[in-house]
Amino acid sequence: MALEFTAIDFETANGFRGSPCAVGLSKVRDGKIVEEASWLMRPPAGHDHFDPRNVQIHGLTSAQVAAAPRFGELFAEIGGFIGADVLVAHNASFDMGVIRSALEVSELPGPAFDYACTVMLSRRNYSLPSYSLPFVAEAAGVPLVNHHDAVEDARACAGIMVDIARRNGAGSVAELFAVHKLRLPRADAYLPGLAEVSKATRTALKRLSEAPAASGWQGWQGWPEEGPNPEADAAADPHHPLFGQMVVFTGNLQLPRGAAKERAAGLGAQPASSVTRKTTVLVVGDGFVAADLRSGRLTSKARRVLELHGRGQSIEVLSEGEFMQMIG
Numbered sequence: 001m002a003l004e005f006t007a008i009d010f011e012t013a014n015g016f017r018g019s020p021c022a023v024g025l026s027k028v029r030d031g032k033i034v035e036e037a038s039w040l041m042r043p044p045a046g047h048d049h050f051d052p053r054n055v056q057i058h059g060l061t062s063a064q065v066a067a068a069p070r071f072g073e074l075f076a077e078i079g080g081f082i083g084a085d086v087l088v089a090h091n092a093s094f095d096m097g098v099i100r101s102a103l104e105v106s107e108l109p110g111p112a113f114d115y116a117c118t119v120m121l122s123r124r125n126y127s128l129p130s131y132s133l134p135f136v137a138e139a140a141g142v143p144l145v146n147h148h149d150a151v152e153d154a155r156a157c158a159g160i161m162v163d164i165a166r167r168n169g170a171g172s173v174a175e176l177f178a179v180h181k182l183r184l185p186r187a188d189a190y191l192p193g194l195a196e197v198s199k200a201t202r203t204a205l206k207r208l209s210e211a212p213a214a215s216g217w218q219g220w221q222g223w224p225e226e227g228p229n230p231e232a233d234a235a236a237d238p239h240h241p242l243f244g245q246m247v248v249f250t251g252n253l254q255l256p257r258g259a260a261k262e263r264a265a266g267l268g269a270q271p272a273s274s275v276t277r278k279t280t281v282l283v284v285g286d287g288f289v290a291a292d293l294r295s296g297r298l299t300s301k302a303r304r305v306l307e308l309h310g311r312g313q314s315i316e317v318l319s320e321g322e323f324m325q326m327i328g
Helices: 052-058 071-082 092-106 118-125 133-140 150-168 173-179 199-210 257-266 300-310 320-327
Strands: 005-012 020-029 032-040 087-089 113-117 246-250 270-272 281-284 316-319
Touching (some): 005 052, 005 150, 020 071, 020 150, 087 092, 087 150, 092 113, 092 118, 092 199, 092 320, 113 118, 113 173, 118 133, 118 150, 133 150, 257 270, 257 320, 281 300, 316 320
Parallel strands (some): 246 270, 246 281, 281 316
Antiparallel strands (some): 005 020, 020 032
């Protein structure tokens, strides 16, 4: 197998995806990991506060990266490791967004990248109640001991891609996409002053100008009101993992439910109010994590999803954190 690519995983300091504080990379040649690299980094200036929620997830603090170079100082080295490889990530819209937004706020140019998302590919190759990295790694027979350690997550992502390619008899990432009748996505190059700044960065810069210091989590928004279900944007990016999905929300979210529905619809998902046979994704709030699927800490909607999944219906359960990553 001549399968070649580089798997990548970023951890961020706060809710803005342009705040990378760690990156892990695993280079694959002939279907095997041959080299790995990882860096701690300070996020770009002005976006380097550490949100307690993020620290709880990955365990990294501002003190741990205080002596590290900033993203902008490391990007050439990161890019040199990647070279001309296809980038592979689990929820690639997030990791590609990290690169783009971090370049934008650092005012640095960056090359175009072909990339592949193992969340999207996993949905086509495994039948799981959750496509979070630990669930998919287990299905692929890939060890994952320390989830949210950047290099371990990149290594697990690489193993998942290798397993999916093997299942499909594909000798390259491009061939794998061709088997599934998909086009390999491409993230455009970024040139400061010429390319348009992404929506995520515009929003972050606006918030920074209005409140220079991070205000922190203000708590859940109270008992959620279901509200209307906006129509999915048919012109959204078809490569986004939410595009074409029928999404239902349950539990308290940090966002008002109406705002969550608007964001999902803008990415091509169709929000709905109840779990039915058309449902493909359930987003669960109240601090839910994917491991709760095994512990029984579930809402009634989540139990309904597991019931339908047991009958053969393919429904994915997302934690709020995973959903927030997907919507940027």
